[in-house]
Amino acid sequence: MSLPLSKFLLPIYCVFVRSLHVMSSEMKYVHYEKGGAENLSIRTTNTPALREREVLVKVYASAINRADTLQRKGFYPPPPGESEILGLEAAGTVEKVGSDCTGSWKIGDKVMALLTGGGYAEFVAVPEDILLPVPVGMSLTVAGGIPEVWLTAYQLLHVAGELEKGDSVLIHAGGSGVGTAAVQLCIQAGCKPIVTAGSESKLQMAKDLGAVAGYNYKEGDWSEKVLEFTQGRGVDLIIDCIGASYYEQNMKSIRTEGRWVLYGLLGGGNISGDMFSQLLRKRIRITGTTLRARKLQYKKNITDGFSKNCLPLFKDGSKPQLKPIIDTIFPFHKVADAHRYMEANKNTGKIVLQIRDESSGKTLHDEL
Incomplete structure (x- = not known):
């Protein structure tokens, strides 16, 4: 008995759709016009290309920092040559490893990093030397509130x-x-x-x-x-x-x-x-002192010291000696509310911006 042609075409179609997603060179990000939080919007741009010894991170969470609100107002531009996108930290999974990287990281690793910019987006390129592993047992959403502070x-x-x-x-x-x-x-x-x-x-x-x-x-x-x-x-x-x-x-x-x-x-x-x-x-x-515009080697030294002396204290059994203090978690499409919340000085601890749902990996990019 012959099977319907659709039985054969459906698997091929699914593979084709998945391949289109993998090959996609676009991503959602938070765009801003100089001024108030109402000028924030979610738009589409190119996924960042990898530079020397960089890793592409699929971002699950970033966080709101005072510097982000200042940059939005036009007072704190990124260093020359760095991403204009807001966001000084991110946590997520390794999506792609540059061909010239040393092999310290592999696709799927859970990582977090301090950034010069670019955290308010679905993907961000990060130098491999300043990536940190997410502490065992910690969610990517919580980890998004660690690197910068x-x-x-x-x-x-x-x-x-x-x-x-x-x-x-x-x-x-x-x-x-x-x-x-x-x-x-x-x-x-x-x-x-x-x-x-x-x-x-x-x-x-x-x-x-x-x-x-x-x-x-x-x-x-x-x-x-x-x-x-x-x-x-x-x-x-x-x-x-x-x-x-x-x-x-x-x-x-x-x-x-x-x-x-x-x-x-x-x-x-x-x-x-x-x-x-x-x-x-x-x-x-x-x-x-500031940290954003420092040279990569300086940031590497800070990252190495923190990784050695502090990072293990986040995962010491059921009662970690160090813990990130998370005040509020805003979904990606509520970024304007997150900025207003910070500017009202309502937070005690971090304001996290959740980019993706942790269980599905789906981006939370409904309209603002």
Whole structure:
């Protein structure tokens, strides 16, 4: 008995459709026009081509960072030659490995990475040297909230801040992604983190993670409280994303010959008065640092150090010693809401942008 022709054609058709998907050179991404969050939209563009020793990652999750909102407004462009697409981190699976790669990664590996841009998209190209394995048992959605804040916090404390065991560390924005990561890294290093934040819930979160003290900056001068807590000595290290508006209180709070790491200017960048004389009298060392525009070798060194010293602590049995703090997860097509949420300072920890459904791999790209 002869079978219908469709019985033979259907499998061939399915293979053909799958091959078209694999060969597709287009992807969905978040496009922005300079201005407010309402200018974000999902569009189609070319999948990134691989450059020297790069890996193509199929993105399942990214996360919202303050730098993304600044770039959207036109204040923080990507480094020359890098992706104009928003997104400074991503987690996903290896889709393609460059022909000149060393063999460290294979197709299907679960990975995460700090990016110079490109995370708000279905695919992103990443240098193989700065890829990190996703901790065993961790979802790709949660992993999307690790690279930027944890590598930033590691750099601020251990590289720029030269953290030493026993240090007292004043961490501003203690309820932010970087803040919650820095508190945990301080505890692991045997240090005493003190935080500032704008709500009691954020202060309580920091304390739950190990902060020894916390002060609400909306309730007046916190420098006197820091001095009281440190018995008049002042803190050894300040991790500062605020800048000018905190300058006087920071100067009161830091000990003689203390270290002060500046990585943001949320409170402005212009300081008047006797700034230099105060620095001289207390012999303070101020270090300004950013991570996005650093050379690849610098990022590799940071990634290697974090991978060796910190990454294993995310998967230590049923009670990991380090954990990403995820505030909210927004689907890909709700990216504008995610930006508004960050700009309203509602989050304690990370705001994750889920690009794909983890079970099906389907992109969440309904209309905004």
